[in-house]
Amino acid sequence: MRLLQRHLCMIAMSLAALSSAQAAPLVEPTLHIKPAASGAGHVALTLDACGGQTDTRILSALVENKIPATIFVTGIWLKRNAAAVEIMRAHRDLFELENHGGRHIPAVDTPRKIYGIRSAGSPDAVLAEVESGAAALARTGEPAPKWFRGATAEYSPSAIAMIRKLGFKIAGFSINGDGGSLLGAKETAKRIAAAKDGDVIIAHINQPTHAAGEGVVQGLLALKDKGMTFVRLDDADGTGNHGTTD
Ligand SMILES: [Zn+2]
Numbered sequence: 001m002r003l004l005q006r007h008l009c010m011i012a013m014s015l016a017a018l019s020s021a022q023a024a025p026l027v028e029p030t031l032h033i034k035p036a037a038s039g040a041g042h043v044a045l046t047l048d049a050c051g052g053q054t055d056t057r058i059l060s061a062l063v064e065n066k067i068p069a070t071i072f073v074t075g076i077w078l079k080r081n082a083a084a085v086e087i088m089r090a091h092r093d094l095f096e097l098e099n100h101g102g103r104h105i106p107a108v109d110t111p112r113k114i115y116g117i118r119s120a121g122s123p124d125a126v127l128a129e130v131e132s133g134a135a136a137l138a139r140t141g142e143p144a145p146k147w148f149r150g151a152t153a154e155y156s157p158s159a160i161a162m163i164r165k166l167g168f169k170i171a172g173f174s175i176n177g178d179g180g181s182l183l184g185a186k187e188t189a190k191r192i193a194a195a196k197d198g199d200v201i202i203a204h205i206n207q208p209t210h211a212a213g214e215g216v217v218q219g220l221l222a223l224k225d226k227g228m229t230f231v232r233l234d235d236a237d238g239t240g241n242h243g244t245t246d
Contacts, residue, residue, distance in 0.1 A: 026108060026154040029172030029201045029244040033236035040227030041197025042216060044236050045220065046171060049077040050104050050151065053163045055205050055213040059132040063091055067220055070233045072100035072171065075136030085140060098234040099145040099168065102132025107150030107159045112154045115180070117150040126159045129168055145235050148169045155171035160243055170185070170244035171233060177203035177211040178221065185215035192219025195228070199213070 036042040047058065047069055062069055069143045076098075078085060088095040101107070108119035109126050130148055137145050146169035150159075155170070160222065163170055177192045181204035190202070191213070195201055203216045223230075239245055 022061060024156065026114065027160070027242045028154050029135050029160070029170060029240045029242045030174050031172035031238050031240040031244070032174050032198050032239050033212065033231065033233075034112065035152045035198040036204065036229070037230065039103075042229045042231050042236075043195045043197070043223065044233055044238070046149070046173060046200060046231050047216075048069050048202065049073045049081070049101055049206045050100065051076045052080075052202065052206040053208050054081050055208040055210075055216075056084075056218050057208070057213050058205050059084060059087060061117055062094060063087065063216040065221065065224060066094065066234045067224065068094045068096075068230050068235075070096045070147070070171075071100055071205060072147075073133075073137065074100045074104045074151075075102040076104060077130055078136050078140055086090035086120045089142075096234050097137060097142050098147040098149070098171065098233065099133040099137060099147055101129045101151055102136060103129060104151040104165070106152045106154060107148075107163060108156045109159045109162070110156060114154050114201065117152060117198075120159075123158070123162060126162055127166070130163055130168065151225075153221050156244075164243065166240045169238070171200075171206065171238075171239060172240045172244055173202035175199050175201045176243065177201045178210075178216060180204070181207040181210045183212050183213045183215065185211040185213075185218065187220035188212045188215025189222065190215075191217060195223060199240070201231075
């Protein structure tokens with residue numbers, strides 16, 4: 001009986017150790033670009049295409065107003081949005097396509113849930129997510145991606161190190177423009193319009209039915225009216241924390 005108690009105690013202790021390892025804090029890295037040397041300043045607009053469809057309100061506004069953007073696409077989104085990809089490819093001066101993973105699975109190498117999405121859960125699964133995202137871009141004939149942004153934009157520090165070893169920089173942000181596309185149009189417009197020289201904005205281009213998309217367009221036009229210019233990550237000097245770019 002005593003032996004059994006001791007055994008149970010050992011199990012409890014190892015379970016506690018396991019759950020504390022799983023609770024290791026995730027990081028949500030920031031990214032800034034070097035401020036503009038002159039003029040009203042510049043910002044980098046990054047838009048995630050996680051899955052689902054294309055918000056043509058945003059895509060059309062970018063083309064009409066010649067606003068460059070870095071689009072983080074998943075393998076899933078690429079498969080279902082050939083028409084939008086064609087428009088982006090027809091405007092290579094505006095659009096840079098980068099890696100948002102093969103299946104939109106958070107780049108976290110321990111099993112857990114982030115915003116209700118199950119993490120990759122192991123180092124191998126993180127690698128598969130990153131590499132399958134790059135392969136999907138290669139299949140569409142795009143240049144090899146240089147930047148990666150994982151689903152939910154949260155990472156375990158060990159996953160960051162792994163992704164860097166694969167040769168990708170990791171794209172954080174400094175302004176959460178649309179709150180995961182769940183904010184209203186007014187609040188989204190306000191957040192984006194408040195961007196300052198050197199900011200990196202994140203918003204979504206895959207939720208055509210959400211009010212946030214309308215706010216993305218309004219916010220971008222407000223920035224443009226102020227004389228702010230837009231650069232893609234490829235054309236900017238981006239610096240992130242948590243070892244994401246250096
Ligand atoms: Zn996403």
